[in-house]
Amino acid sequence: MASKPGILTNWPWQPLGSFKWVILTPWIAHSTYSFLVNDPKERDLGYFLIFPYMMVRMLHDQIWITISRHRTAKGKNRIVDKAIEFEQVDRESNWDDQILFNGIIFYIGYMLVPESNHLPLWRTDGVVITALLHVGPVEFLYYWLHRALHHHFLYSRYHSHHHSSIVTEPITSVIHPFAEHIAYFVLFAIPLYTTVVTRTASIASYAGYLAYIDFLNNLGHCNFECVPNTIFSIFPFLKYLMYTPSFHSLHHTQFRTNYSLFMPIYDYIYGTMDKTTDIIYNTSLKREESPPDVVHLTHLTTPESIYHLRLGSGSLASKPQSSGWYLHLMWPFTLWSVLVTWFYGQTFVLERNSFKTLNLQSWVIPRFHVQVRLGQ
Numbered sequence: 001m002a003s004k005p006g007i008l009t010n011w012p013w014q015p016l017g018s019f020k021w022v023i024l025t026p027w028i029a030h031s032t033y034s035f036l037v038n039d040p041k042e043r044d045l046g047y048f049l050i051f052p053y054m055m056v057r058m059l060h061d062q063i064w065i066t067i068s069r070h071r072t073a074k075g076k077n078r079i080v081d082k083a084i085e086f087e088q089v090d091r092e093s094n095w096d097d098q099i100l101f102n103g104i105i106f107y108i109g110y111m112l113v114p115e116s117n118h119l120p121l122w123r124t125d126g127v128v129i130t131a132l133l134h135v136g137p138v139e140f141l142y143y144w145l146h147r148a149l150h151h152h153f154l155y156s157r158y159h160s161h162h163h164s165s166i167v168t169e170p171i172t173s174v175i176h177p178f179a180e181h182i183a184y185f186v187l188f189a190i191p192l193y194t195t196v197v198t199r200t201a202s203i204a205s206y207a208g209y210l211a212y213i214d215f216l217n218n219l220g221h222c223n224f225e226c227v228p229n230t231i232f233s234i235f236p237f238l239k240y241l242m243y244t245p246s247f248h249s250l251h252h253t254q255f256r257t258n259y260s261l262f263m264p265i266y267d268y269i270y271g272t273m274d275k276t277t278d279i280i281y282n283t284s285l286k287r288e289e290s291p292p293d294v295v296h297l298t299h300l301t302t303p304e305s306i307y308h309l310r311l312g313s314g315s316l317a318s319k320p321q322s323s324g325w326y327l328h329l330m331w332p333f334t335l336w337s338v339l340v341t342w343f344y345g346q347t348f349v350l351e352r353n354s355f356k357t358l359n360l361q362s363w364v365i366p367r368f369h370v371q372v373r374l375g376q
Contacts, residue, residue, distance in 0.1 A: 001091075006157030008179035011097050018315075020100060024051060027107040046119040046203050047110055053207055054103045057214055058096060064170035064218035066311045073352040073361065075290035077224045079249045079280065082167045083353045089314055091164060095171035101181055102210070115196045119203050126200035130209050133191035135263070141187055143266040146259045149180070168252055173217035188213060216262045220248035225284035240265040246281045250274045290352070292361040298350075299365040306337045309364065310351055341366035 002009065013020040028051045035048040072078050110116050149159040158177045165172045176184070191209060195201035219226070220243060227244040241263050251258040257274035260267050267273040300306060304327050307316045327334070345366030353360045 002157050002159070002161040002177060004156040006154075006177070006179065008182070009158070009161075009177040011094070011101075011178050013097075013100070020097075023100070024103055024107070027051070027103075044118050045121070046206070047117070049203065049207075050103060050106050050110070053210075054099050057099050057210065060211070060214055061095065061099075061171060061218060062313070064222060065314075068170050068218075068222040068224065069311050069351075070349065071222075071224045071226075073349045075287070075352060077226065077284055077287055078290075079223050079225060079246050079284045080167045080253065084167055084169065088165050088167070088169075089318075091161075092169065092171050092175045093315055095174050098174040098176075098181055101178075102185070105185060113196060115199060116201065119201055119206070121202060122204045123200050123202040126195040126198075126202050126205040127208065129195055129198070129200055130191040130205045133194055134209070134212075138187055138190055139261050139263045140266065141190075142261040143259055143270075145183060145187065146261070147272075150256065150259075163252060163255065166252055168221040168223050168249060170218035170222050173221040216243075220245055220262070223249060225281060225287075229282070229285060240268060244281055246284045247277055250277060250280060290359050292352075293358045294360045296360065296362045297365065298362065299367050299369075300341070301369045303334050303338050303368065305368075306334065306341075338368070341368070 011020075013023060016022070031044075031048045031050065035043050035045075075081075148154060155163075158180050162172070162176050162180075165175065174181075188209075192201070192206060195205055222245050225244060225246050227242075231242075232239050243258075243260060243262055243264050247258055247264060251274075254274055257272050258264070258267055258277065259272055264273065307313065307327060307330075308319075310317050347363050347365050349361055350364045351362040
């Protein structure tokens with residue numbers, strides 16, 4: 001939480017806890033019923049796909065979380081060489097609030113804006129308009145909004161919550177107070193609403209724009225450098241149009257530099273580019289895996305224990321296995337994971353920590369208790 005929490009800091013559904021997603025139940029039921037019952041010519045594919053696409057976004061974020069945790073545990077291309085604090089894990093456990101918020105807004109928008117109904121699957125003009133409006137007003141306005149959030153009044157009441165995470169993870173990108181998310185949504189709605197009122201919107205422009213934002217948000221907070229320098233060697237102008245994980249990581253360690261959203265051009269124009277950006281970028285690219293001084297070797301137990309690895313869901317990993325009654329509903333994936341680990345599993349790095357000068361790593365042998373007993 002921010003050092004001096006302001007109004008609209010907490011999410012409205014915070015008292016619901018893990019049951020917060022029931023808020024969407026009426027819309028999910030109505031959109032599904034309408035899609036199944038209505039005449040094929042009257043079905044609204046966009047309305048029906050709102051909730052499934054929210055689930056796809058969650059899966060996309062989870063994939064980034066898993067890859068980032070595995071890569072940073074190995075140490076290769078790591079940017080900030082520190083471990084994640086337990087306090088940060090708890091603070092970032094509500095990362096899905098932003099997706100739930102977007103879902104509610106889209107359902108309400110469908111009800112209040114008739115032009116958003118029955119969107120076509122693709123319209124080239126709408127995709128072009130969305131891209132141009134993002135490159136233009138969205139990136140420019142975000143830069144100045146971001147600088148305003150670093151003013152001591154707004155920073156202490158809102159943005160300091162986000163900057164509590166020095167060592168970032170992909171989900172750090174969406175950890176903000178509720179009021180900040182309102183401001184960001186209004187900003188990102190500029191291209192979306194413009195295409196609606198000009199009747200150029202499409203499912204592709206909406207889904208594509210959200211996917212673009214999610215991808216680059218996760219990229220910028222993953223704490224390992226994954227953008228090869230060959231891209232900037234072939235296309236030098238891209239350094240003004242595309243940021244890297246190390247570029248945004250410097251914003252979390254230096255605070256007063258690298259304010260841009262995804263396009264560093266405004267930091268170049270207004271003189272807020274961190275002078276060490278290129279040095280950190282090249283250093284991170286060259287960083288090799290860190291050899292461990294101490295290794296903790298462990299293995300899986302029951303088939304459901306795959307869900308309790310930190311590489312996956314943090315909320316599941318922190319709970320006793322017996323409490324996950326809903327894991328029985330995921331038996332197809334559980335069975336698939338058992339088969340994969342049985343035939344193709346190799347030992348992998350789960351977690352990395354430092355104790356004074358010692359580098360400690362936890363390695364997982366992808367074998368279950370029964371396999372270990374059988375000597376496999």
